[in-house]
Amino acid sequence: MSRPMQFVLALSVVLGLGATLWLGYLLGHARAPAAEDTAPAAQQPQDDGSVIAARLPDPAPSPPPHQLPSGAKEERRVSVTVRPTVQPTPVAAADGTLHCECPPLTVDLSLVQVVGGRRVIASSPDGQVVRALDIPIDPAPLPPPSRPWAAGLSYGANSGTVGAWVERDVSRIRLGLDVQQDGDGDMDVRVRAGWVF
Numbered sequence: 001m002s003r004p005m006q007f008v009l010a011l012s013v014v015l016g017l018g019a020t021l022w023l024g025y026l027l028g029h030a031r032a033p034a035a036e037d038t039a040p041a042a043q044q045p046q047d048d049g050s051v052i053a054a055r056l057p058d059p060a061p062s063p064p065p066h067q068l069p070s071g072a073k074e075e076r077r078v079s080v081t082v083r084p085t086v087q088p089t090p091v092a093a094a095d096g097t098l099h100c101e102c103p104p105l106t107v108d109l110s111l112v113q114v115v116g117g118r119r120v121i122a123s124s125p126d127g128q129v130v131r132a133l134d135i136p137i138d139p140a141p142l143p144p145p146s147r148p149w150a151a152g153l154s155y156g157a158n159s160g161t162v163g164a165w166v167e168r169d170v171s172r173i174r175l176g177l178d179v180q181q182d183g184d185g186d187m188d189v190r191v192r193a194g195w196v197f
Contacts, residue, residue, distance in 0.1 A: 006160040013155040013162050020152060036139040037116035043132055050123035053078065053132035061137055075138045080107045081131040082124045159183055172196050 043054035064074055082105045090098040103126070110121040117139070122132040148169040155162050163180030176192035 009162055010155060010160060013153055016153050017155075034144065035141060036118060036136070038136040038139045041119070046121075048123070049128065050121055051129045051132050053080070053120040053122055053134040055119065055134045055136065057136050061135065073138065075136075075140065076111065076118075076120070077135040077137060078109055078120050078122075079131075079133045079135075080109065080122045080124075080129060082107055082127040083130045084127040154178070154180060156180075161185075167192075169196055 038055065038057045040057065041055040044052040046052065061077065064077065068074060084102070084105060088100040088102050090100055092098055105124055105126045107122060107124050107129070112119055112121055118136075120132065120134040122129050150167045151165065153162065153164055159181075161181035161183070163178055165176060165178045167174055167176040169175075172195060174192075174194045174196050176194070178190040178192065180188050180190070182188045
């Protein structure tokens with residue numbers, strides 16, 4: 001390969017690498033934590049009888065309906081109404097009035113992370129969830145999306161050869177593929193595997 005051709009090739013690699021770095025810089029904000037989606041969402045029943053609570057953001061929430069521990073900061077307020085599966089039988093009191101002995105109801109709540117935000121799942125072993133409401137008070141930022149792919153160009157400063165590479169993280173393993181020119185101008189393909197730590 002002639003000297004001018006090597007210079008043009010080297011300049012192309014440098015410009016390509018610069019453009020790649022600039023594009024990476026522009027897209028770098030994608031690695032910042034994303035804001036949680038707190039838009040209103042309807043209650044959704046599930047096959048097992050549980051429900052995904054309706055989401056209803058409140059920009060000016062009322063004070064909590066219960067005392068918070070000292071120093072605690074409310075992030076979400078969840079309200080669940082449960083209808084007992086077995087209706088209690090009225091019992092006559094000594095004075096002849098009827099009253100019902102309603103056993104306590106257990107309500108299980110799970111705050112789960114889904115695409116775009118968090119949702120609350122509600123269920124009860126003692127009854128059917130009739131209404132579940134999730135009020136985001138202080139939305140937490142979500143972690144940035146995973147970016148397991150990387151690609152780029154390579155340049156041999158001594159040999160003046162160029163190449164390209166691509167990498168992919170699979171759990172704790174990083175796999176890579178390099179395509180490079182050798183000293184004779186032929187293409188050499190290399191496969192890489194490494195441990196991410």
